[in-house]
Amino acid sequence: xxxxxxxxxxxxxxxxxxxxxxxxxxxxxxxxxxxxxxxxxxxxxxxxxxxxxxxxxxxxxxxxxxxxxxxxxxxxxxxxxxxxxxxxxxxxxxxxxxxxxxxxxxxxxxxxxxxxxxxxxxxxxxxxxxxxxxxxxxxxxxxxxxxxxxxxxxxxxxxxxxxxxxxxxxxxxxxxxxxxxxxxxxxxxxxxxxxxxxxxxxxxxxxxxxxxxxxxxxxxxxxxxxxxxxxxxxxxxxxxxxxxxxxxxxxxxxxxxxxxxxxxxxxxxxxxxxxxxxxxxxxxxxxxxxxxxxxxxxxxxxxxxxxxxxxxxxxxxxxxxxxxxxxxxxxxxxxxxxx
Amino acid sequence: xxxxxxxxxxxxxxxxxxxxxxxxxxxxxxxxxxxxxxxxxxxxxxxxxxxxxxxxxxxxxxxxxxxxxxxxxxxxxxxxxxxxxxxxxxxxxxxxxxxxxxxxxxxxxxxxxxxxxxxxxxxxxxxxxxxxxxxxxxxxxxxxxxxxxxxxxxxxxxxxxxxxxxxxxxxxxxxxxxxxxxxxxxxxxxxxxxxxxxxxxxxxxxxxxxxxxxxxxxxxxxxxxxxxxxxxxxxxxxxxxxxxxxxxxxxxxxxxxxxxxxxxxxxxxxxxxxxxxxxxxxxxxxxxxxxxxxxxxxxxxxxxxxxxxxxxxxxxxxxxxxxxxxxxxxxxxxxxxxx
Numbered sequence: 001x002x003x004x005x006x007x008x009x010x011x012x013x014x015x016x017x018x019x020x021x022x023x024x025x026x027x028x029x030x031x032x033x034x035x036x037x038x039x040x041x042x043x044x045x046x047x048x049x050x051x052x053x054x055x056x057x058x059x060x061x062x063x064x065x066x067x068x069x070x071x072x073x074x075x076x077x078x079x080x081x082x083x084x085x086x087x088x089x090x091x092x093x094x095x096x097x098x099x100x101x102x103x104x105x106x107x108x109x110x111x112x113x114x115x116x117x118x119x120x121x122x123x124x125x126x127x128x129x130x131x132x133x134x135x136x137x138x139x140x141x142x143x144x145x146x147x148x149x150x151x152x153x154x155x156x157x158x159x160x161x162x163x164x165x166x167x168x169x170x171x172x173x174x175x176x177x178x179x180x181x182x183x184x185x186x187x188x189x190x191x192x193x194x195x196x197x198x199x200x201x202x203x204x205x206x207x208x209x210x211x212x213x214x215x216x217x218x219x220x221x222x223x224x225x226x227x228x229x230x231x232x233x234x235x236x237x238x239x240x241x242x243x244x245x246x247x248x249x250x251x252x253x254x255x256x257x258x259x260x261x262x263x264x265x266x267x268x269x270x271x272x273x274x275x276x277x278x279x280x281x282x283x284x285x286x287x288x289x290x291x292x293x294x295x296x297x298x299x300x301x302x303x304x305x306x307x308x309x310x311x312x313x314x315x316x317x318x319x320x321x322x323x324x325x326x327x328x329x330x331x332x333x334x335x336x337x338x339x
Numbered sequence: 340x341x342x343x344x345x346x347x348x349x350x351x352x353x354x355x356x357x358x359x360x361x362x363x364x365x366x367x368x369x370x371x372x373x374x375x376x377x378x379x380x381x382x383x384x385x386x387x388x389x390x391x392x393x394x395x396x397x398x399x400x401x402x403x404x405x406x407x408x409x410x411x412x413x414x415x416x417x418x419x420x421x422x423x424x425x426x427x428x429x430x431x432x433x434x435x436x437x438x439x440x441x442x443x444x445x446x447x448x449x450x451x452x453x454x455x456x457x458x459x460x461x462x463x464x465x466x467x468x469x470x471x472x473x474x475x476x477x478x479x480x481x482x483x484x485x486x487x488x489x490x491x492x493x494x495x496x497x498x499x500x501x502x503x504x505x506x507x508x509x510x511x512x513x514x515x516x517x518x519x520x521x522x523x524x525x526x527x528x529x530x531x532x533x534x535x536x537x538x539x540x541x542x543x544x545x546x547x548x549x550x551x552x553x554x555x556x557x558x559x560x561x562x563x564x565x566x567x568x569x570x571x572x573x574x575x576x577x578x579x580x581x582x583x584x585x586x587x588x589x590x591x592x593x594x595x596x597x598x599x600x601x602x603x604x605x606x607x608x609x610x611x612x613x614x615x616x617x618x619x620x621x622x623x624x625x626x627x628x629x630x631x632x633x634x635x636x637x638x639x640x641x642x643x644x645x646x647x648x649x650x651x652x653x654x655x656x657x658x659x660x661x662x663x664x665x666x667x668x669x670x671x672x673x674x675x676x677x678x
Contacts, residue, residue: 044524044525086429088428089426090424090425090429090432152505152507156501156503159499160495160499163491163498166530168491169512173508188507
């Protein structure tokens with residue numbers, strides 16, 4: 001904030017708010033100044049605010065408008081208050097700018113994200129718990145799986161297994177793609193039925209105590225088709241090589257390149273259409289990225305997914321995904337589901 | 340659009356986009372002009388766009404920036420293009436305004452919502468199907484319920500039952516509140532366990548073929564406590580009287596007032612802290628509202644919830660919720676779960 005000459009910062013993103021204050025309510029606005037934190041919310045979250053963020057000055061809003069936020073800005077005599085232009089709507093901004101005069105509202109994005117990249121020990125513990133929940137739920141799902149079940153039913157069962165084990169919610173709606181549909185990286189589970197001797201791609205994760213896991217496996221009920229096995233082995237090799245290269249100081253682009261070169265050499269470069277991975281934590285997709293454009297060095301404490309894939313339209317796809325902690329000496333694979 | 344002198348309208352809300360075009364992709368921008376509809380999306384939703392919205396001009400964006408949207412605005416030679424200030428972020432707006440010069444971007448909210456209020460026969464059919472799914476799932480849940488299960492586990496099971504019956508997803512995360520927690524209208528299910536002879540409030544709905552249902556019931560495993568029964572009967576009476584008054588030409592404020600007066604006369608006016616109901620359709624909360632402020636007349640084809648409640652802190656609450664279609668002659672209660 002000092003670098004940007006801000007004496008106040010409005011934080012709207014719910015996970016940023018949680019990370020900064022501990023407040024979990026759905027409808028809040030956080031104002032950070034040099035000396036204090038103001039948490040504006042409404043009566044529905046009064047109790048949560050008191051319990052979770054006792055260090056914040058709590059303001060219960062009576063209206064949906066910006067008046068109370070403006071009043072807090074005036075009370076703190078702020079001159080330049082930052083906001084995130086990717087979070088603030090025109091509607092909110094217009095009303096707030098007027099009510100907050102003569103304070104200047106200044107676009108200031110990317111202030112919290114970099115702070116969240118490096119996880120402390122408590123955060124890593126919570127990510128481990130979210131991985132454990134996802135993995136045990138997957139093993140329970142495997143025992144229950146039978147041909148004839150629909151993708152949607154399988155996805156629902158997996159969510160149920162995770163919630164039975166304490167997940168607040170799935171980290172994202174699971175992708176469950178049977179047979180040819182697994183060639184679509186962003187497929188939504190439908191009424192297609194699981195058949196024997198066909199690939200089943202599952203991409204899932206749990207949110208537990210606010211932190212998430214994110215995993216992908218491809219399994220087969222019956223015998224694995226030869227063609228699927230071939231691309232499976234290439235993806236597996238790309239995954240393993242990329243993981244083994246993770247270390248502080250390497251860049252996301254380098255790691256992405258390792259997996260991509262291996263897949264390209266095998267002749268499938270065009271069929272790996274997404275980046276290799278991304279940070280996880282309170283969000284399923286956060287900094288850092290493992291992609292061609294990621295030139296910043298990785299650092300100990302970051303937790304990233306490694307998820308190469310090969311997708312053959314009309315046939316199916318393979319993606320394998322692990323969650324990996326960057327350590328001072330290299331890396332630790334936090335997930336340990338068998339392949 | 341003519342009334343507001345707009346020759347173009349940007350539609351960002353996903354459900355508005357679906358309602359206008361049939362497109363279900365997660366990442367799209369719709370530009371409506373007098374002569375055509377342009378659907379901007381990216382490669383992930385190429386196939387969906389072609390299949391679902393063949394009448395739209397499809398543009399596959401290559402970047403996340405506004406360039407392609409601006410190009411379509413220029414191609415159509417538009418002068419004044421409306422956007423919704425509650426949907427557009429400052430970040431998107433700043434980039435788009437620059438790229439779209441000399442076209443003026445004009446704040447224009449509330450253009451699509453009123454169109455969506457009146458449901459046609461196909462929409463009502465889909466809402467009926469979403470109600471049927473939610474009701475059958477609830478009956479299956481009742482057979483499975485046992486003291487000792489946690490709220491979170493019960494919520495997860497209910498979601499699973501709905502998805503097994505074809506729901507895409509729950510219409511919203513179900514509220515499952517055991518005992519005293521049911522006095523919090525916006526409670527999130529936790530690790531509290533269901534006990535015998537205690538109220539269990541469940542507020543849930545299914546999204547099926549994009550349309551939603553929204554229901555609430557209070558049930559007891561064992562014997563209903565006398566105090567709970569007393570408020571149950573008041574809420575039930577308020578619900579029934581309000582429903583019976585629904586008809587075209589009545590206002591949401593009148594209907595809300597009927598339920599509120601009955602609850603107030605019984606001495607619980609202060610304990611009914613929310614409005615009586617809201618429209619449902621593609622969103623769980625849409626126009627019209629049944630609240631003190633709703634002065635517009637209701638009309639045939641609207642579908643609303645009626646959901647009075649009484650909440651006693653430290654003891655528990657009762658809310659009963661039905662989904663009701665306004666008809667030319669009065670109303671039809673679409674939901675038919677027993678009490």
